[in-house]
Amino acid sequence: MITKFQVAYKNLLRKKVRSLLTLVGIALSSWVLVSLLGFNQGYEASLNKDIDNMGFQIMVMAKGCPYEAATLMLKGGTGLRYMKESIMADIAKEPEVQQLTPILMSAVFDPNKGESGGIAGYFGVDAKSFSELKPFLKFKQGGWFTDPNAYETVMGYEAAELEQREVGDKILMPEKNVQFKVVGILERTGTQDDGTIFVPLKTLQKVFGTPDEITTIGLKLKKGVDSTRLEEKLYQLPDVQIVSLAQVKETIMKLISTAKVMVLSIALIAIMIAMVGVINTILTSVWERFQEIGILKTIGAMPWDIFQLIWIETLLLCTTGGVLGIILALFLSKVTDVAMRRLLPYAPGGGLVMIDTKLILVTLVGILCIGLLSGIYPAWRAGRIRPLEAIREETGR
Amino acid sequence: MKTHLLQPLDICKTAKGSLGKRLAMLLSFLLVLAGYAPAWGAVGCDLNDPDRDVARLFPESTSYKTIYTSILKKGGQPLLATVERRLGDKFRGLYETIDVPYTIYEIYTNKQKVGYIHGVNQKGQFGGIQVFVVLNIEGTMKGFYIQKMTSQYAGKLRDAKFGKQFAGLTLKDFDHYDVVTGKASGKVEAIKNPAPEAEDDFRAALRATKKNLILMDEFVYSAPPAPSPQEALKK
Amino acid sequence: MNPKVIAIETKNLTKVYTRGAEEVISVNDVSLCIDKGDFISVIGPSGSGKTTLTNLLGCLDNPTRGELALGGRPIFGSGKRLSERALTKIRRETFGYIFQNFYLIPTLTVMENVMLPLTFYRKPGTENEAARLLKLLGMDHRKDYLPGQISGGEMQRVAIARAMVNRPEVLLADEPTGNLDTKRSVEIVQVLKDLNQNTGLTIVMVTHNPELARQAGRMLEMRDGRIGQISTINDP
Numbered sequence: 001m002i003t004k005f006q007v008a009y010k011n012l013l014r015k016k017v018r019s020l021l022t023l024v025g026i027a028l029s030s031w032v033l034v035s036l037l038g039f040n041q042g043y044e045a046s047l048n049k050d051i052d053n054m055g056f057q058i059m060v061m062a063k064g065c066p067y068e069a070a071t072l073m074l075k076g077g078t079g080l081r082y083m084k085e086s087i088m089a090d091i092a093k094e095p096e097v098q099q100l101t102p103i104l105m106s107a108v109f110d111p112n113k114g115e116s117g118g119i120a121g122y123f124g125v126d127a128k129s130f131s132e133l134k135p136f137l138k139f140k141q142g143g144w145f146t147d148p149n150a151y152e153t154v155m156g157y158e159a160a161e162l163e164q165r166e167v168g169d170k171i172l173m174p175e176k177n178v179q180f181k182v183v184g185i186l187e188r189t190g191t192q193d194d195g196t197i198f199v200p201l202k203t204l205q206k207v208f209g210t211p212d213e214i215t216t217i218g219l220k221l222k223k224g225v226d227s228t229r230l231e232e233k234l235y236q237l238p239d240v241q242i243v244s245l246a247q248v249k250e251t252i253m254k255l256i257s258t259a260k261v262m263v264l265s266i267a268l269i270a271i272m273i274a275m276v277g278v279i280n281t282i283l284t285s286v287w288e289r290f291q292e293i294g295i296l297k298t299i300g301a302m303p304w305d306i307f308q309l310i311w312i313e314t315l316l317l318c319t320t321g322g323v324l325g326i327i328l329a330l331f332l333s334k335v336t337d338v339a340m341r342r343l344l345p346y347a348p349g350g351g352l353v354m355i356d357t358k359l360i361l362v363t364l365v366g367i368l369c370i371g372l373l374s375g376i377y378p379a380w381r382a383g384r385i386r387p388l389e390a391i392r393e394e395t396g397r
Numbered sequence: 398m399k400t401h402l403l404q405p406l407d408i409c410k411t412a413k414g415s416l417g418k419r420l421a422m423l424l425s426f427l428l429v430l431a432g433y434a435p436a437w438g439a440v441g442c443d444l445n446d447p448d449r450d451v452a453r454l455f456p457e458s459t460s461y462k463t464i465y466t467s468i469l470k471k472g473g474q475p476l477l478a479t480v481e482r483r484l485g486d487k488f489r490g491l492y493e494t495i496d497v498p499y500t501i502y503e504i505y506t507n508k509q510k511v512g513y514i515h516g517v518n519q520k521g522q523f524g525g526i527q528v529f530v531v532l533n534i535e536g537t538m539k540g541f542y543i544q545k546m547t548s549q550y551a552g553k554l555r556d557a558k559f560g561k562q563f564a565g566l567t568l569k570d571f572d573h574y575d576v577v578t579g580k581a582s583g584k585v586e587a588i589k590n591p592a593p594e595a596e597d598d599f600r601a602a603l604r605a606t607k608k609n610l611i612l613m614d615e616f617v618y619s620a621p622p623a624p625s626p627q628e629a630l631k632k
Numbered sequence: 633m634n635p636k637v638i639a640i641e642t643k644n645l646t647k648v649y650t651r652g653a654e655e656v657i658s659v660n661d662v663s664l665c666i667d668k669g670d671f672i673s674v675i676g677p678s679g680s681g682k683t684t685l686t687n688l689l690g691c692l693d694n695p696t697r698g699e700l701a702l703g704g705r706p707i708f709g710s711g712k713r714l715s716e717r718a719l720t721k722i723r724r725e726t727f728g729y730i731f732q733n734f735y736l737i738p739t740l741t742v743m744e745n746v747m748l749p750l751t752f753y754r755k756p757g758t759e760n761e762a763a764r765l766l767k768l769l770g771m772d773h774r775k776d777y778l779p780g781q782i783s784g785g786e787m788q789r790v791a792i793a794r795a796m797v798n799r800p801e802v803l804l805a806d807e808p809t810g811n812l813d814t815k816r817s818v819e820i821v822q823v824l825k826d827l828n829q830n831t832g833l834t835i836v837m838v839t840h841n842p843e844l845a846r847q848a849g850r851m852l853e854m855r856d857g858r859i860g861q862i863s864t865i866n867d868p
Contacts, residue, residue: 112552
């Protein structure tokens with residue numbers, strides 16, 4: 001026995017070009033929708049990963065206009081304002097704090113980096129507390145510094161790759177002309193740590209003549225504590241400002257959300273246009289088969305049977321187009337990633353487009369629902385065709 | 398003395414109110430990220446600003462084309478063995494590997510190809526050295542450029558006077574240069590080291606130049622011509 | 633002698649169409665009896681109402697007034713207009729239809745076309761009917777062909793098989809030879825005649841060709857919506 005599915009499928013093959021064009025329209029809309037939903041997921045996941053990989057939940061920094069500091073840094077100044085290292089003892093007393101680590105960010109100008117020179121940045125860290133806050137950091141070669149005062153360095157994977165360094169090699173800090181021995185090279189983390197050069201805090205303070213001064217304190221809080229209360233307390237400290245990474249994430253997401261809403265609207269408009277295309281294709285097909293549908297009723301098809309036939313055609317088009325669009329989105333996810341990175345003012349490391357099984361299923365179901373909606377009118381219209389009208393129209397009687 | 402290179406935002410002056418606090422927080426976060434060195438992705442050796450650098454290194458050029466290749470793509474293990482044999486040294490370390498990407502800039506004057514620019518990474522005493530050779534269509538060096546180097550004496554090796562010593566040299570001149578011992582003869586022996594204190598980096602620059610020329614010979618100058626469309630079809 | 637079973641009976645069956653301000657009586661007060669096993673041809677000039685009458689007999693339309701019963705079961709006459717859904721139910725249990733234009737589905741093979749009615753409605757015991765009918769009508773060697781690949785006469789045979797697959801009580805044929813040449817026309821009418829004689833299938837055939845009309849058992853002549861003459865044809 002022949003099924004309604006077979007009848008519907010074979011009918012779509014009657015006008016191959018028309019069916020193909022409708023499919024392409026749906027596929028393109030699905031591709032846009034999946035890519036954008038994947039971007040929504042991926043951006044947030046990557047941002048979370050970047051923030052989690054910082055290891056800190058709160059950063060305490062020296063007070064000052066960060067904008068001004070940033071421009072100073074970019075133009076070659078040391079830029080950042082300093083805090084006294086002793087402030088750590090005050091912060092450590094707070095009951096909410098589980099662990100903290102001091103960081104000194106310093107930069108020098110390297111005139112031999114390209115045509116007009118460039119900045120070389122260094123992070124002075126306390127290896128013990130820093131590695132406790134970032135336990136996921138693994139070494140490809142070597143390990144942390146042997147002494148807090150040693151002239152040693154640990155390099156992020158990509159920093160080492162660019163400088164062609166291995167454990168045992170030396171690096172030279174330009175401007176200061178100080179040599180450091182490479183004692184460790186980290187494995188890739190997919191974060192900013194990959195491009196970082198770490199040296200012992202005490203050593204960096206000595207090199208830059210800033211004893212007991214640091215630029216940042218990274219804090220990890222105990223589970224379940226109220227971070228807002230701690231932040232309020234920390235704000236009372238003189239000459240510091242607080243960066244709560246949870247709030248930063250929230251702010252970034254809010255900034256991005258306007259763009260996201262706009263972009264999703266475009267995707268939905270694309271879907272609606274595709275829907276209109278589907279309705280048009282199916283309706284045209286129904287008018288072309290006016291007599292045929294009438295005859296189907298003479299051979300026993302009820303209005304619901306005709307409705308089902310037309311609806312199946314619509315579902316077939318939407319499902320096939322949707323699947324093609326999803327496949328296209330999967331193949332082109334890298335391209336979408338690159339395009340988004342160029343457009344966005346800030347993009348976290350890691351993939352920006354995350355298309356997982358759940359997203360694929362949700363999109364497919366969404367497209368199916370849209371297909372069902374699109375098919376209702378043409379299918380209802382076809383179900384109402386009376387056989388006598390069909391015969392009369394053909395014969396003109 | 399502080400210099401306000403950009404207009405400070407009002408939020409920096411007051412940072413009062415929750416919106417101001419949040420934005421200041423955000424900027425501080427971004428500043429921390431800016432404090433990290435940029436995450437380098439490529440292991441290859443590209444010109445930092447090709448439009449500017451090609452025009453400077455090849456003044457008669459009107460356009461260029463960028464081609465990406467690697468030893469792995471071009472010939473795999475047998476090609477690596479050939480290159481090592483010609484270099485007189487094995488590819489060393491974590492980063493000098495068969496899959497390193499190489500960027501060849503094909504230089505054109507109007508529609509005529511007139512030469513190439515190609516760079517390689519070389520391990521120096523204190524950091525990576527990026528050495529570019531500028532070649533004419535016959536394979537003779539027109540120019541020599543160190544894009545990046547870390548050394549107290551980098552200025553001397555990056556000086557134009559040092560680079561001029563390479564003009565007119567060919568791969569043949571490097572045939573008898575031993576990259577391991579540093580022994581040279583002929584035109585290569587005549588190249589003066591302007592920074593004797595940085596002998597290691599001087600020899601690294603020469604090794605990089607010889608490797609660069611060998612790679613260009615294998616990738617471009619001695620490579621079999623591309624098959625005609627008919628021959629390609631027959632395959 | 634077995635009493636004859638009446639397949640279709642009408643009393644004062646009338647159909648009036650309104651065209652603007654004008655009323656056209658297409659079928660006017662027709663009363664007739666078609667017995668089970670009859671082969672009736674309906675002949676008449678264009679506009680005589682023969683097609684409208686056949687449409688009413690086949691429950692393709694509601695009459696304006698009058699009665700119609702199928703196998704003794706009243707269908708029209710209570711004054712109530714039957715819905716399209718109700719008409720479809722009656723049609724698929726009782727009738728098979730063939731038309732001048734065959735109306736085969738071009739994307740389905742011959743076998744698939746014949747099986748198509750079973751997709752929507754299947755009487756018990758009709759699972760193998762399609763294959764049997766194609767063999768009976770000499771079309772089983774074409775079962776995998778598409779309608780575009782067979783001749784007009786073959787298409788009409790396929791249409792007959794499709795009309796028969798659900799074992800209808802009555803076969804209605806509206807100008808079945810209208811698009812065929814003389815030779816094929818004669819063949820098709822012979823097929824209908826054989827079906828009628830061998831299986832006892834009741835057939836009502838509309839035609840404007842008197843020669844073909846005389847192949848039936850009885851011939852109804854229609855004019856201006858009324859039945860003029862009813863002739864019984866004796867086989868030579």
